[in-house]
Amino acid sequence: MTPDYEPVTPVRRPRRLRITPAMRALTSETRLDPADFILPAFIADGIEEPREISSMPGVYQHTMDSLKSEVSNALEVGVRCVDLFGVPREEDKDGIGSQSFRPDGILNVALRELRREFGEDLVIMADTCLDEFTDHGHCGALTYDRQGNEYVDNDRTLGLYQQMAIAQAEAGAHIVSPSGMMDGQVAAIRQALDAAGHRRVSIMAYSAKYASAFYGPFREAVGSSLTGDRRTYQQDPANFRESLLEAQLDIEEGADFVMVKPALPYLDVLAGVAEASPVPVAAYQVSGEYAMIQAAGAQGWVDRDQVMMESLTSIKRAGADQILTYFAIEAARALRRR
Ligand code: PBG
16 A cells, blocks of 8 residues: 655755765765875884784784885885884883883884885884883883872973983984873973984874773783773873863974874864864774774674775764874775775
């Protein structure tokens, strides 16, 4: 039995622009480009073979050789920036993370090696944070308040970040990226770099960085020694306005890029920062975002490749100019196949 209401003729028909793949391509508002991707990579001290991170299938703690071939793979598909994290030997960690600023620390050795091998073909970015290098796993140096409670000492940490940034610049980093969420870290690093003659080295500031459980797999990736959490320096996931302030401060302090992290669960923050920022805005699709997509894909619960591209497209649509993603090489390959 047919229903007895009048047929309706829509005036506007948005479906007209969806009729064929060619029409959809013509009207697509957001296009991913491998040149926007930044590949995060881990270099580990004292390992003979690359070690796969169990919670991040396809991501490795690298040896120098495997790191170089990973970077070559990236360049081959048009990914031209790598963000390097160091994983020191357990016995080399200490209270202030000295391996982070020693020229023979693993991260600085690897930066030097990448710069020597790839020259200006590659943009070399370094993670400028102490958590991988400290025996307590915090992003800064610890101190005690009058009641004897331990906390991360902001201003003492700034001095350590300055040394670390100089060591990274000296090793050949084009971009240093303070991710420790200490107040004043961008200004401190800019001042130190300039004083040391590194005026051409840029700063990508982790401006809006949340105290997020989505970093879980990363802690395995870097062999983190952290037992507590980072809530006294990273932001409360409930807060939006605070991110606008953090980004504004970093820009005033001289950040060349600002960043929002994690990405997908914080697209509102990303859009807000992107709207206000006069400098490029990066977004970091973090380890937990990667792990969830890989896990559900491996189960056959979602189409992994499509979810990968959809998540990256959403991050770009929300306002990211650059995207840090462990999918960088695979996504770039998928773009080539299109
Ligand atoms: C701190 C740092 C972290 C990540 C990047 N830089 C960990 C943290 O803040 O606990 C997380 C990246 C990821 O989860 O992929 N150096």
